[in-house]
Amino acid sequence: MAEVRLEKLSKRYGRADVLAGLTLTVRDGELFAIVGPSGCGKSTLLHLIAGLDTPTEGRILFDGLDVTELPPRARDVALVFQSYALYPHMTVAENLAFPLHVAKRRTSRSREEIAAEVRRIAELLGLVTVLERRPRELSGGQRQRVALGRALIRRPRVFLLDEPLSNLDAQLRAGMRAELRKLHDDVKTTMIYVTHDQTEAMTLADRLAVLDRGRLQQIGTPRDLYDAPANRFVAGFIGSPPMNLLDARLEDGEVRAGPIRFRLPAGVETRRGAPAGTAVTLGIRPEHVRMCAADAAGGSNGIVGTVRLTELSGSQLWVSAELGGYNPGTILVGLADATDRLQPGDQVTISLDRMVSHLFDAETGARIDCEIGLEPG
Ligand code: ADP
Numbered sequence: 541m542a543e544v545r546l547e548k549l550s551k552r553y554g555r556a557d558v559l560a561g562l563t564l565t566v567r568d569g570e571l572f573a574i575v576g577p578s579g580c581g582k583s584t585l586l587h588l589i590a591g592l593d594t595p596t597e598g599r600i601l602f603d604g605l606d607v608t609e610l611p612p613r614a615r616d617v618a619l620v621f622q623s624y625a626l627y628p629h630m631t632v633a634e635n636l637a638f639p640l641h642v643a644k645r646r647t648s649r650s651r652e653e654i655a656a657e658v659r660r661i662a663e664l665l666g667l668v669t670v671l672e673r674r675p676r677e678l679s680g681g682q683r684q685r686v687a688l689g690r691a692l693i694r695r696p697r698v699f700l701l702d703e704p705l706s707n708l709d710a711q712l713r714a715g716m717r718a719e720l721r722k723l724h725d726d727v728k729t730t731m732i733y734v735t736h737d738q739t740e741a742m743t744l745a746d747r748l749a750v751l752d753r754g755r756l757q758q759i760g761t762p763r764d765l766y767d768a769p770a771n772r773f774v775a776g777f778i779g780s781p782p783m784n785l786l787d788a789r790l791e792d793g794e795v796r797a798g799p800i801r802f803r804l805p806a807g808v809e810t811r812r813g814a815p816a817g818t819a820v821t822l823g824i825r826p827e828h829v830r831m832c833a834a835d836a837a838g839g840s841n842g843i844v845g846t847v848r849l850t851e852l853s854g855s856q857l858w859v860s861a862e863l864g865g866y867n868p869g870t871i872l873v874g875l876a877d878a879t880d881r882l883q884p885g886d887q888v889t890i891s892l893d894r895m896v897s898h899l900f901d902a903e904t905g906a907r908i909d910c911e912i913g914l915e916p917g
């Protein structure tokens with residue numbers, strides 16, 4: 541196990557900044573996720589940590605020791621990719637044992653010791669009953685577990701996973717996610733898990749880092765990122781459906797986006813040195829927006845909309861509605877009762893939860909820290 545520290549890590553290919561000045565620390569034994577859209581530099585970052593590639597600038601430290609110049613073998617890391625390659629002619633047991641046979645420092649192991657290790661990993665990963673099968677006789681999930689097991693059996697100091705579940709179908713992926721979490725709790729190896737899927741990162745990780753175009757956007761626990769996104773990018777990226785982001789203005793002690801008005805705590809305008817009329821982005825999570833059929837009892841604050849799209853999710857219905865009395869085409873997503881049977885074209889009244897909204901600087905996108913609440917009355 542090891543603490544992994546990245547210091548001002550940069551990678552350029554030609555003139556392209558693929559990673560720009562990344563500094564972060566993954567704690568010893570932590571399950572840490574790195575999440576960001578496709579092409580943001582996640583795989584490049586894992587390759588640098590594994591030693592498969594060298595940074596243009598910056599350092600990588602394992603437990604305080606500089607490993608930036610060390611070859612992959614000397615780093616004692618294991619890397620699992622999306623497309624795992626098992627040896628097709630070997631059984632599961634032989635595939636699992638393979639790294640122990642090749643690892644020089646383990647040559648002192650007896651056949652019995654290796655068999656015991658294979659057994660331990662097979663039990664950990666639920667592969668005991670398929671140990672004598674060959675990869676083609678396994679399901680996708682089982683194959684992926686063998687790939688994980690083959691990486692884990694070496695007891696690496698750091699376990700690196702690059703979108704390891706992307707080849708699995710959705711249901712299997714959810715199951716494997718829970719298994720990975722449990723696996724980590726059992727082996728307690730430092731794990732760095734890369735994914736473009738924010739739900740995966742949020743449900744799996746102790747902490748996560750959000751990356752956009754090679755730049756670190758925020759590091760924190762899933763709760764930190766959900767409750768206080770550092771900027772508009774994180775706000776829009778974390779959460780499903782994504783946060784509503786509305787063009788708004790600071791005026792007369794309020795933040796206003798058409799009919800939506802929140803009272804600002806005293807001093808927000810002056811603290812920012814922002815004159816009245818300053819443009820901001822108002823962020824409201826869909827789960828904090830309630831939509832009701834306009835003829836039903838409900839929201840009476842004068843916010844109305846027209847349903848454009850509905851999406852059923854179990855007992856809840858996600859509704860995209862065009863906000864009335866504001867810039868045409870402004871869409872707000874919120875929750876309705878599935879029993880309301882809303883259809884495109886229906887009118888809805890919209891109500892908002894208190895104290896759960898976010899403000900961002902319209903220009904820089906940076907979070908403006910303040911708690912805003914609904915205007916009374
Ligand atoms: P991710 O894993 O987040 O999808 P990658 O790390 O694979 O992203 O790639 C990040 C960016 O770096 C992409 O724009 C990609 O085209 C570029 N890139 C990756 N490897 C190379 C390379 N060897 N040469 C040039 N550009 C590269």
Ligand code: MG
Binds near residue numbers: 582583584702
């Ligand atoms: Mg990648």
